[in-house]
Amino acid sequence: MSNQWLSAVKVILFDMDGTLYQEDTYLERYIRYLLEGTAHELEADAAMYVGRSILSGEHAFQIGHFYHKPTDRIFVRQGDTFLYSLSWEGTRTAPFHVDDAYLRSQAIFSDMIHLGDPWCIAAVMSHKYGIGKEKLEQAFRRVRKEMILEPYRFPYRSELFQALGELDAVDKKIVMTNTYLESGLEFLNYMNIHHLFDEVHCGAEKPDGIERYMESLLQQGYQPHEILSIGDNTWNDLHPVKRLGGRTCFISPYNSADTETWDMQLTTLQELEQLLRSIQQLKSLIAK
DSSP states (O other): OOOGGGGGOOEEEEOOBTTTBOOOTHHHHHHHHHHTTSTTGGGHHHHHHHHHHHHHTOSSSOTTOEEETTTTEEEEEETTEEEEEEOTTOOEESSOSSOHHHHHSGGGGGGEEEOOSHHHHHHHHHHHTTOOHHHHHHHHHHHHHHTTSTTSOOOOOHHHHHHHHHOOSSSEEEEEESSOHHHHHHHHHHTTOGGGOSEEEESOOTTHHHHHHHHHHHHTTOOGGGEEEEESOIIIIIHHHHHTTOEEEEEOSSOOOOOOOOSEEEOSHHHHHHHHHHHHHHHHHHHO
16 A cells, blocks of 8 residues: 555544553563562462463453453453453353443443553453552552663664654644652653644543543644554554544554554554654655
8 A cells, every 4th residue: 555645644542551662561561560479479470470371462452452350351352342252261152141332332441441451461460360550550559660770771763753853844743641640750850852842631531531632633733644643552552543533544563353444554663763754754855
């Protein structure tokens, strides 16, 4: 498919975690801290093995699936419909054991955890092991503090940030992250890229937050095809934008069970760097 549509892009919405850097070695520590001091502490190694199995695609639960908390089952979705559910061990069953009206309603999503990226694995683990939200939040904050300090500092690609800085042929470059303000700013400053964005939104409450922001861009006069969202979590970053007619780019090193088709699909930060350079080049040629 031709990528000439990139020349029309005027606004780019970037996710941060898993999009502007790629790192998952924190997952084992996150799970260990989550279970630390609980009755399940000795199960940490087994839980970490499950987490890795999910990322590698060896587990029944995969990136792109939904975890339904009330039934402790994996729900598989295609388009606007849940097709079937799986047990944690991978046994496929029908029916869903929930009311049909509830299954088709928006209310069901309040009982779901979408496995959109590695961070979500710990959220699922916390529910399965009966860990409260406070302990989950403590583990989350501890891990994020570690990620910008030795010996756990995460690597990033300076060439990508150079391309981001040189991309001046679009109207707006916006970063939107669900991470709380303090950590979001710490990560951006650690990578030294805060100044490269026209707007920074931490605690963005995606997916609803990105849908609201997309609608605000449309009200400003931008056309849907002029807006590109780039992210690694399809449910948070891409589905809301596509529903409103925007362009989408999925970037992830993991296989995804999400069957939606995106305008672009990337695996590496090097590919993202090339995408940004291509946008700059295409729009610069048109401007001449």
